[in-house]
Amino acid sequence: MGCTSSIPTLGRKKKTTSIPEVAVFVPSMRIPIQSDLQGALRGLIPRDLADRLSSLRNQIVLVAEDTGGSAITELRRALEEYLSLLLGLTVKENGLEEMVEFKWRKLEDGRQEICVANSWFELLCVVHMMAMLTLLEANSLLIPKDYSDSGERIVSADCKRDAVDLLLKASGYLEFCVREVLVHIPLDIKKRLPKDLQEGVLEAISIQALAQGTEIQLSLAVECKNATSSVKRRLACEELSYFGQAHYRLLRCDIDHGYGKKHLLFIKWKYLEAKAAAYYYHGLILDKGAEPSCHVSAVCCFLAAEELLSSSKKACLSFCLAVPVTRAPPLSGAMKHLHQKIPEMASRKSQMYGYLLEQEKAFEALPDLPEFQLSLRPDDYELPEIYQAWDSEKWDIPGQTLKEHLKDSEDERLETK
Numbered sequence: 001m002g003c004t005s006s007i008p009t010l011g012r013k014k015k016t017t018s019i020p021e022v023a024v025f026v027p028s029m030r031i032p033i034q035s036d037l038q039g040a041l042r043g044l045i046p047r048d049l050a051d052r053l054s055s056l057r058n059q060i061v062l063v064a065e066d067t068g069g070s071a072i073t074e075l076r077r078a079l080e081e082y083l084s085l086l087l088g089l090t091v092k093e094n095g096l097e098e099m100v101e102f103k104w105r106k107l108e109d110g111r112q113e114i115c116v117a118n119s120w121f122e123l124l125c126v127v128h129m130m131a132m133l134t135l136l137e138a139n140s141l142l143i144p145k146d147y148s149d150s151g152e153r154i155v156s157a158d159c160k161r162d163a164v165d166l167l168l169k170a171s172g173y174l175e176f177c178v179r180e181v182l183v184h185i186p187l188d189i190k191k192r193l194p195k196d197l198q199e200g201v202l203e204a205i206s207i208q209a210l211a212q213g214t215e216i217q218l219s220l221a222v223e224c225k226n227a228t229s230s231v232k233r234r235l236a237c238e239e240l241s242y243f244g245q246a247h248y249r250l251l252r253c254d255i256d257h258g259y260g261k262k263h264l265l266f267i268k269w270k271y272l273e274a275k276a277a278a279y280y281y282h283g284l285i286l287d288k289g290a291e292p293s294c295h296v297s298a299v300c301c302f303l304a305a306e307e308l309l310s311s312s313k314k315a316c317l318s319f320c321l322a323v324p325v326t327r328a329p330p331l332s333g334a335m336k337h338l339h340q341k342i343p344e345m346a347s348r349k350s351q352m353y354g355y356l357l358e359q360e361k362a363f364e365a366l367p368d369l370p371e372f373q374l375s376l377r378p379d380d381y382e383l384p385e386i387y388q389a390w391d392s393e394k395w396d397i398p399g400q401t402l403k404e405h406l407k408d409s410e411d412e413r414l415e416t417k
Helices: 037-041 047-067 072-090 119-141 157-184 199-223 229-251 258-286 292-321 333-352 354-360 402-415
Strands: 002-006 030-033 102-106 112-116
Touching (some): 030 119, 047 072, 119 199, 157 199, 292 333
Antiparallel strands (some): 002 112, 030 102, 102 112
């Protein structure tokens, strides 16, 4: 049914020593490796169909290995085209679900290989790869190479909006994996799936993408003069809720491995940032009240926001130093604004209303944050139309002579050398 093994890294392209910047965390990337589709399907489907399946998959393998997954547009186009053909192997009536051993490996280290004889596993890996490529594209939009006259890197509003669209798209891919693909994979295969393909991890990444989309929306709101404190508070509270859900899903998974631990540290960092923002904007709204208690509650919120912001800086450092080492991009958008405003507001308001804090001992009465209905939803993803050749009622599959079979086997042996 399948196998797992380790493969050497000799002959592979050397890794770059530069430390990547992470604005959108991509938990893992898997790429396909050579699998014998033609041999496994010989005599079962027309040869030109088997050749096309094999050719498209090999194209994805070569592009992914040569570019390290950076050729996002080319890979996405090839994956979509490959999916159209792959769907024929998942049709139960065709009886081909377990005829091919599909092999994949981790892009980061190249050492962990998994091969499973199940076409639904292949479909899961393909859609998962599309999701990871989409997250990578969103990350690239939020880490521009252009600088302003002041020497700061500027992320345009258009880039931010495009990044939100990509995050919703990635979330939709992952939700589709959980809802429409995992249910078709036999239990014995599910149990030995790689940790990053487990249901809880896929759910966590999907929700995390929604959280980061909301984070970008908050950044856009901060830059908009017409956006009220109420709008900003709502976005910060929604972001907090999303990251809380992602954290809950991930804690219930087996994450005792390098990328799992780093993933958890990322969510903790972003959760603390969102909570600091939520308390800051909640404090601004409470401070508009006329009663002394309103000002006391507001000061409590500002002080809590300051403490949470300090904790988030430490969490960010822990995330960056966790293997594989990464860098956080320079502060921008909402967090750049809040890193300036929160300490100022906490200091100023505690001086103004310090006497009230002493009188009411309000440090123990931190106000609850309001709860809001979550706004962002994953984009609906639909598989492409099945390749028309699979709809043929009858296939003319000529028999193969022993001489032809031996010649094909020899050709395949030479190709793999």
